[in-house]
Amino acid sequence: MAENEYVPLFETRQVKGRILFRYIAASILLGICFIIMYRIRYFPVGGKAERWTWIGLFLSELWFSFYWLLTTVCRWNAVIRIPFIHRLSQRFGKELPGIDIFVCTADPLLEPPSMVVNTVLSMMAYDYPPEKLSVYLSDDGGSNLTFYAMLEAANFSKTWLPFCKKFKVEPMSPEAYFRTASEPLNVQEWPSVKRLYEEMKMRIETTTKLNQIPEHIYKQHKGFREWNFVTSKRDHQTILQILIDGRDTNAVDIEGNPLPTLVYLAREKRPQYHHHFKAGAMNALIRISSKISNGPIILNVDCDMYSNNSQSIKYSLCVFMDEEKGDEFGYVQFPQSFDNLTKNDIYGCSFRVIQKLEVHGLDANGGPCFIGTGCFHRREALCGKKYEKNFRFDLKKLNNTKVNERASLLEETCKVLASCTFEHNTTWGKEMGLIYGFPAEDIVTGLSVQCRRWKSMFLDPERDGFLGVAPITLLQLLVQHKRWTEGHLQVFLSKYCPLLYGYKKIPLKLRLAYCAYNLWAANCLATLYYVVVPCLCLLKGITLFPKISSPWVLPFAYVAFSHHAYSLGEFLWCGGTFLGWCNDQRMWLFKRTTSYLFASFETILKLLGYSQLAFVITTKVADEDISKRLLTCGTCLVDQREAHTILLLIR
Secondary structure, three states, X not given: OOOXXXXXXXXXXXXXXXHHXXXXXXXXXXXXXXXXXXXXXXXXXXXXXXXXXXXXXXXXXXXXXXXXXXXXHHHOOOEEEEEOHHHHHHHHOOOOOOEEEEEEEOOOOOXXXXXXXXXXXXXXXXXXXXXXXEEEEEEOOOOHHHHHHHHHHHHHHHHHHHHHHHHOOOOOOHHHHHHXXXXXXXXXXXXXXXXXXXXXXXXHHHHHHHOOXXXXXXXXXXXXXXXXXXXXXXXXXXXXXXXXXXXXXXXXOOOOOEOOEEEEEEOOEOOOOOOOHHHHHHHHHHHHHHHHOOOOEEEEEEOOOEEOOOOHHHHHHHHHOOOOOHHHEEEEEOOOEEOOOOOOOOOOOOOHXXXXXXXXXXXXXXOOOOOOOOEEEEHHHHOOOOOOOOOOOOHHHXXXXXXXXXXXXXXXXXXXXXXXXXXXXXXXXXXXXXXXXXXOHHXXXXXXXHHOOOEEEEOOOOOOOEEEOOOOOHHHHHHHHHHHHXXXXXXXXXXXXXXXXXXXXXXXXXXXXXXXXXXXXOHHHHHHHHHHHHHHHHHHOOOXXXXXXXXXXXHHHHHHHHHXXXXXXXXXXXXXXXXXXXXXXXXXXXXXXXXHHHHHHHHHHHHOOOOOOOOOOOOXXXXXXXXXXXXHOOOOOOOOOHHHHHHXXXX
């Protein structure tokens, strides 16, 4: 191979089985055409009730057919991406760009500080030069409990990081590692590190339970004095503390190696100003980090999504730093996976088929959407810069920015960037940073980045990049999906509708693929009609389907059987079980008849001015009773309390 010959840092491969999928999809389409012919040909000419019932069922079937076509577009030409991190190391060595990692939390009760600490520690422990790594925590709860937990994390990191690097620890979350790993032989540090972690965890949980910082701890760090001026979590000044300054030669671990930068931020909040939820927190972090570390690549994660793969950063850099195609990409999205799922996933939280098949299809059509966590962003793309074909980004040079101010001076000068009034008369939240005004700020932000001509990529390594906490009760799941579907529908009904906003900016197939998610909520009416009306008609003796002896029953039977059989095959191929598929189908019906319905009503009320934008946080902790039920129901189809929860929702 010639020395100057281009060797890509990643390659693209077609997903296996796409030919079989296309044949089955074509046969289902043929069956749908016969069903439509039957509905038209045998339209009832009798009573008025029969005609209107037939029309309603026909419209529902047309909607299902249209929505099936949208999902088929998503999967038609799926691809997978294979990064080569050994080529990255050979080509660039240690000449790698700086990485700024954003972790967002909002409530110390729903998102316990001990969990946040594990996420932060896992981010600090990446297999990456620590002097080029900066971790920022946005605490929208403005809690001194979370700040105390971060101080504990900063101290424990001096022991945890060298332990991770020495023994190649994965996952890098101490809680997850010590829970799943058995004590290795000939590793003397293992018991002592575990004991230090358990002692730290006990101190954090005890302090959180008492809801009070001990007096001797309160006096140890100047940052606690900031809470003397805090009125409430919705009314306080900017609190910015650089807990570890990576530029400081004294910021080293127990073996003398440099530590990553660690920053705590609680942005200013006042009752008279809208804080824009997570989007506002992210935008504040973008501005603050630009003055402290200014890494050209930004990783954002939710506080429950710990790092499970020490090479995730290098995987993403294989995309951004590829000499031929890297400059085209605005963000690289990793899948959202969970570590608290039961074998048969009784609440259908895994997104198994979506992430193994559908999102890979989006990748082939122009790029996946931004799902709010586990995403690596190019800073320029996130800050509103448009992609220019002939412009080249040198990530190494972009990281050469040196900040000479002391940490204490930086803390004071940067506070204004997180103030309530900084964004007034600017394009923040409109053209720069995350977009405001939607519960699904991630989706509309990713769409706007793609409409600025940037591409995106989906990376799904063999070892999950990030693991988080899935909803642990039926009610939490339905509330979460209500927020997601409401946000998607609001995007579709706004000026950011992919069909219009993306016109001549992104491919048609990608715009249609976005609609498959934007129209989740719209499935509720057709589903309710199909579930309720045929049952009532059966009692009244109204015929809606062909008799079993009629040849017209064949397309109905074929479409139903082939669709469900292929769905089961996909689920099993993606690593699921038969009972897991049954649970997934059950939850599909629950969500369409509750979450999607309420999301539709809420969106209509908001458009009419009778409702305001809200952001509901789902709890990330399970009490003893819930944990016991999850363990005992891991192989069951139905949780014993689900029926009671559904009755409460109906009432």
